[in-house]
Amino acid sequence: MVEMGLNAVWIMVAAVLVLLMQGGFILLETGSTRMKNAGHVAGKTIFTVGLISLVYWAVGYGFAFGGDAGEGLNKILGLGNFFFDPSISAAEGDAYPSSVFFVFQLAFAAVSMSIAWGGFAERAKLSVYLIFTLFFGSVIYPVIAHWIWGGGWLAEDGSQDYAGSTVVHLTGAMAAFAATILLKPRIGKYNKDGSANEILGHNQVFTSLSVLLLWVGWFGFNAGSALTIGDGFFAYVAFTTQLGAAGGAVAALLISWLVKGKADIGVTLNGALAGLVAITASCAYVEPWAAVVIGLIAGVLVFFSQLFFEKIRVDDPIAALSVHGAAGVWGTLANGFFATPELAEKVGVGQAGLFYGGGGHQLWVQFLSVVVCGAFAFAASFIVLWVIKQIMGLRVTEEQEIVGLDLSEHGSYGYPEALKKSNTTTAL
Template structure:
């Protein structure tokens, strides 16, 4: 018993050094320490979602591209970190600009050089806030890669990472989270249905349109061929990892331990995800006569995406409704894009785009005045207040942010296509990006066996 007590005290002294040097640490110090610990844990959860994206993209595509998927994800995460440190964070949260300029873009804090610890009165160290926000930027970037899958050159990932992290994502994030003009209008996007998910999805849309479909996806008569991913177990495991990471995403956005409000946010997050998974499986079963696993996995993620904007603003029953609608919406959205001959291997446009739009608009319908006041952003939605104001603000944020991301992404990728070309050759696509871009296979034994059997 004594040994356990000593170990516990030792652990506490490591977590909160102030306890070792002050007989009576202030409540502010303890509160800051707890906040810092929670936000750091949340940031780690969000960063670990990259593992979910590796499994999701590799599992949903063919074996010959698996190593490429894993490698480019780690590479772009590293590059994104450097660019966000250099300029992205400053454009999002920099506070050196004039009041007029700050409505549109932040300036300052470039090549971010933080203090080594929290200052007097701070809720957490700025270093931890930076890591948390960096994790969000990297997730939006990973969503964009869905539009590049199985046919883009590695060099295109390098260039687009730099420009997306420097001038696309930070602008939208500043408008809504950094004190920009949409924030001043009261736009509600608690953890990023628009900022993170819709931004990434629309960048993916621009890429998949300019790259055009994968070889063999569509026939001359316009009918689609199903190009199956190589590992559905990977895809299911990826959804579970992303689902767990989402608690860092949403609940972490409380940025404090406080009165435990982050628990309410997590509660709504779970209900939204559950509604999406159940609705998608049931609608696929009803429409197709078979309970489609891929649709169910997409539904779970769509529920998570949709509840991301509203998890802190709505009652639990509304979280369930938001998830249920997202699950149905994603099923029909996938069918729609395929009918429009848009090749979206990872379903980014439906899971993150359609569900991101729905999740953002849902605030204008279901947000309660009580929770809007608690969070300190906007006001209650149509059902609670009878006012259309918040729904209009949510619609405005979707349209304006969507238009900016589409225009910037098409411009950047269009120039890349003209100057350097960003799709691999037909021969390289057929043999796979593992071999053509990296000179080796992600599954060398299996691929060698397949070649021997040809």
């Protein structure tokens, strides 16, 4: 009972850390966009976290973790625990209460949802956030979570995704990708000749603080996924997480400095996040040196990925496709190279990677996970958003976008003193 109680406390602390990452997402998206949309960004994040909590409780958790793992239809979709009603305490022999596991998993679902919002930024109707949350929280995210974490067919294949490089990050990024395609670029982003204009975020201090908040929250994200205190393995997971994040931040700064001639702060911040995303799948499977390498590659990858998406005219204000998509793919594949036999055996999922005598099997499983989950998340999100677009439209009017979503969608301004000052100046 003492061990169960300690496990429950640790999972609850980890869940709170992951939920507080929403503060990081608020500051990240607000700081990376323009002042006229700041209140909208902050408010819709709180609203959608509330909505996905209800949807995930009613339906999503059942599809992700319901039913008997690995049996019949349950290989594809969980069937059970809808309108989840846990016991008031853990039963004898349980490692932790089911209620605390639900809270932890809900926080993950909310993070994936917030990643998706990067593709909607500064141009989507508030009503679209509402409707898409219903589908994402009830079906799109839970199906992928079930495949890898809930005893589904990829779990049976031995897919290694310890804390969600694919389940959480790639899923959210593919939803963002579908949104960017259907919403099209923001007004003024691209010129007729195809060249891009830089639309700067209004507060780099916000974005820097957001990265720090997310970085701290990631210890709940990764180390919390151990789910038990046990022999202290969660601390090793936290250790490799820190190394991966550090590698990403340093590599991104250096590559931007080398290519641009100036050390780009925005790229450095995204590099830290990319390192965190990449190490998320492998934090429990790799040695320290490999964690550093995974982070370093992620930091370089995110720099060139941002350039690529801008070149093909994909307007991604928060760099969700690069930070969570490209780095999520790399982080998942990295297990196929760097997973050690000892750690794979300890976690109990999959086998050693290519560099540790495991051959190409684990790399193939990781590749399959990326392709199938990425394709499903993109296709399902695209279909849902396309239907919404046909029925009611996705994007605010040109006038509303120019005025800003604070005023056009909410009738108030995130920085009211600045608005008063502007009106006074106009009157004078």
